Amino acid sequence: xxxxxxxxxxxxxxxxxxxxxxxxxxxxxxxxxxxxxxxxxxxxxxxxxxxxxxxxxxxxxxxxxxxxxxxxxxxxxxxxxxxxxxxxx
Amino acid sequence: xxxxxxxxxxxxxxxxxxxxxxxxxxxxxxxxxxxxxxxxxxxxxxxxxxxxxxxxxxxxxxxxxxxxxxxxxxxxxxxxxxxxxxxxxxxxxxxxxxxxxxxxxxxxxxxxxxxxxxxxxxxxxxxxxxxxxxxxxxxxxxxxxxxxxxxxxxxxxxxxxxxxxxxxxxxxxxxxxxxxxxxxxxxxxxxxxxxxxxxxxxxxxxxxxxxxxxxxxxxxxxxxxxxxxxxxxxxxxxxxxxxxxxxxxxxxxxxxxxxxxxxxxxxxxxxxxxxxxxxxxxxxxxxxxxxxxxxxxxxxxxxxxxxxxxxxxxxxxxxxxxxxxxxxxxxxxxxxxxxxxxxxxxxxxxxxxxxxxxxxxxxxxxxxxxxxxxxxxxxxxxxxxxxxxxxxxxxxxxxxxxxxxxxxxxxxxxxxxxxxxxxxxxxxxxxxxxxxxxxxxxxxxxxxxxxxxxxxxxxxxxxxxxxxxxxxxxxxxxxxxxxxxxxxxxxxxxxxxxxxxxxxxxxxxxxxxxxxx
Ligand SMILES: [Fe+2]
Ligand SMILES: [Fe+2]
Numbered sequence: 331x332x333x334x335x336x337x338x339x340x341x342x343x344x345x346x347x348x349x350x351x352x353x354x355x356x357x358x359x360x361x362x363x364x365x366x367x368x369x370x371x372x373x374x375x376x377x378x379x380x381x382x383x384x385x386x387x388x389x390x391x392x393x394x395x396x397x398x399x400x401x402x403x404x405x406x407x408x409x410x411x412x413x414x415x416x417x418x419x
Numbered sequence: 420x421x422x423x424x425x426x427x428x429x430x431x432x433x434x435x436x437x438x439x440x441x442x443x444x445x446x447x448x449x450x451x452x453x454x455x456x457x458x459x460x461x462x463x464x465x466x467x468x469x470x471x472x473x474x475x476x477x478x479x480x481x482x483x484x485x486x487x488x489x490x491x492x493x494x495x496x497x498x499x500x501x502x503x504x505x506x507x508x509x510x511x512x513x514x515x516x517x518x519x520x521x522x523x524x525x526x527x528x529x530x531x532x533x534x535x536x537x538x539x540x541x542x543x544x545x546x547x548x549x550x551x552x553x554x555x556x557x558x559x560x561x562x563x564x565x566x567x568x569x570x571x572x573x574x575x576x577x578x579x580x581x582x583x584x585x586x587x588x589x590x591x592x593x594x595x596x597x598x599x600x601x602x603x604x605x606x607x608x609x610x611x612x613x614x615x616x617x618x619x620x621x622x623x624x625x626x627x628x629x630x631x632x633x634x635x636x637x638x639x640x641x642x643x644x645x646x647x648x649x650x651x652x653x654x655x656x657x658x659x660x661x662x663x664x665x666x667x668x669x670x671x672x673x674x675x676x677x678x679x680x681x682x683x684x685x686x687x688x689x690x691x692x693x694x695x696x697x698x699x700x701x702x703x704x705x706x707x708x709x710x711x712x713x714x715x716x717x718x719x720x721x722x723x724x725x726x727x728x729x730x731x732x733x734x735x736x737x738x739x740x741x742x743x744x745x746x747x748x749x750x751x752x753x754x755x756x757x758x759x760x761x762x763x764x765x766x767x768x769x770x771x772x773x774x775x776x777x778x779x780x781x782x783x784x785x786x787x788x789x790x791x792x793x794x795x796x797x798x799x800x801x802x803x804x805x806x807x808x809x810x811x812x813x814x815x816x817x818x819x820x821x822x823x824x825x826x827x828x829x830x831x832x833x834x835x836x837x838x839x840x841x842x843x844x845x846x847x848x849x850x851x852x853x854x855x856x857x858x859x860x861x862x863x864x865x866x867x868x869x870x871x872x873x874x875x876x877x878x879x880x881x882x883x884x885x886x887x888x889x890x891x892x893x894x895x896x897x898x899x900x901x902x903x904x905x906x907x908x909x910x911x912x913x914x915x916x917x918x919x920x921x922x923x924x925x926x927x928x929x930x931x932x933x934x935x936x
Contacts, residue, residue, distance in 0.1 A: 332722075332725065332726030332729055332730070333722065333723075333726060334726075335723070337629065339648050339652075363633045363709060363710075364633045364634075364636035364637040364709060365632070365633060365636035365644055365648070366629070366632075366633055366636075366648070393431075393475075393477070393481050393485060394485070396475075396477075396485050396652060396655070396656070397485055397488055397489055397492075397652060398652065399651075399652045399655045400628075400629065400648060400651045400652065400654075400655070401624075401625050401628075401629060401651060401654060401655055401658070402655045402658065402659070403658075403723050403726065403727070404726075405474070405662070405730075406474040406475065406659050407474055408431065408474055408475055408476055409430070409431050409432055409476075410430050410431045417726055417729070417730050418730055418733070
């Protein structure tokens with residue numbers, strides 16, 4: 331199964347997002363480069379609204395991810411609760 | 420009792436359905452084919468445009484909200500950068516030359532991308548893709564504008580930033596990225612989507628923006644990092660659009676497969692050729708390097724592209740043939756491209772130089788199979804000659820590839836000591852290409868590529884001198900006349916970094932910023 335990935339700018343907005351993603355996806359690995367972090371995961375990666383809200387203590391709209399997003403790989407499926415990346419085979 | 424009940428908001432899926440469907444209408448006094456004349460001639464068959472779905476489910480209201488926030492963040496940084504002499508924070512003034520190449524070679528193409536997506540949105544009969552193309556079109560003009568705004572700070576202080584638009588339409592190496600976009604824009608809307616939406620955005624922009632912007636961060640260039648990442652935050656959406664578009668075409672009709680495959684093969688190769696410029700930027704123009712071109716290629720092309728093609732295999736899509744050639748080329752192209760710019764450094768609007776010993780050691784370590792064996796001795800020789808006052812400049816003009824417009828500088832597969840070229844004949848005339856990949860593209864559409872505006876041919880035909888120039892006058896200097904026509908400040912924008920005005924100014928200004936005298 332191939333890797334999917336997502337990369338974010340490194341800043342105060344993304345710190346809790348990255349923390350939530352890594353907690354929800356134990357198979358994911360974070361790779362830092364200057365000013366950015368790239369999270370690789372085999373097969374699929376799920377970002378959950380609730381987990382981010384718990385860490386930041388306020389409502390969070392998953393579309394806010396776009397502000398600090400750098401790149402993704404894999405098929406995306408986004409709804410109100412989850413932002414999911416996957417390869418189908 | 421009145422209760423203030425919070426009205427339930429529409430869910431993302433419902434909102435997307437309401438705001439991207441039913442916005443169009445059937446024509447009454449003109450047939451639909453006449454209103455959408457470009458929708459069918461490429462042979463792509465679409466049966467149900469409503470099957471199109473943007474997985475981000477982004478609607479215009481949310482689009483404006485998040486884009487506005489990106490803009491506020493970006494311009495706050497640009498103000499801070501300008502107010503605090505941010506240009507003196509970069510690692511080394513050589514770095515500026517990467518930014519010059521970016522401004523002249525990439526930013527104007529953002530503008531072409533804006534026009535191209537506006538046209539694609541106009542020409543697709545389905546509402547879903549029209550909305551997505553509209554957003555991307557607005558994104559792309561934002562990229563052009565923010566890049567020009569960010570980089571204009573450098574234009575106040577350094578050479579080579581003053582006339583990118585004029586240069587794009589004339590200068591020999593800028594015809595490489597320009598012709599790439601012109602080729603895509605002059606195709607139909609579906610080919611445009613494969614060329615730019617899929618091949619360029621999905622497969623190649625990661626290689627352009629991610630390592631380059633990380634490199635800018637590493638080299639202290641806050642302005643470039645910020646516009647780069649701000650643009651790149653839109654790219655994730657663009658890549659998704661490109662991938663969605665390909666899946667959509669392949670799912671709509673089995674007859675679409677061979678057409679899509681042909682375009683993927685063509686545009687993968689076209690894109691890879693353009694990226695030679697990025698390879699040289701990463702390996703030679705960033706004073707502090709993040710990763711080598713070869714490493715970036717392996718991560719973003721071989722691994723990520725490999726995953727993508729493994730996934731598309733279920734539709735019958737095959738990995739483009741040219742990719743076998745690429746695994747050999749990744750060890751060579753950055754060195755061969757930089758060597759060419761070094762030799763033609765008299766005719767480029769940025770400075771060139773040979774790497775120092777420490778940098779050559781880095782290149783040897785990153786390219787253990789090729790750098791010492793094929794390039795180090797030549798580069799050391801040029802550097803030694805320059806130190807003795809014999810900086811080498813080539814005064815001839817190179818032959819260009821009819822398709823990618825890059826000078827014939829790449830080598831023969833299996834023999835890195837021999838220049839590669841291929842020849843085709845069309846209507847009794849000979850045409851030359853740089854590789855099997857470009858020859859294949861030429862032979863498939865010769866009627867298109869015989870029209871290429873090739874800068875070297877144009878110079879030889881006398882079309883690249885300022886008006887009123889008399890090439891028969893005594894002492895006529897053709898190179899100086901061409902540079903004049905390009906709007907280069909001969910002696911300041913071009914030539915070696917060593918001894919340049921940028922080098923002297925940066926050293927003096929940085930001295931003033933760190934000392935009291
Ligand atoms: Fe763009
Ligand atoms: Fe070529």
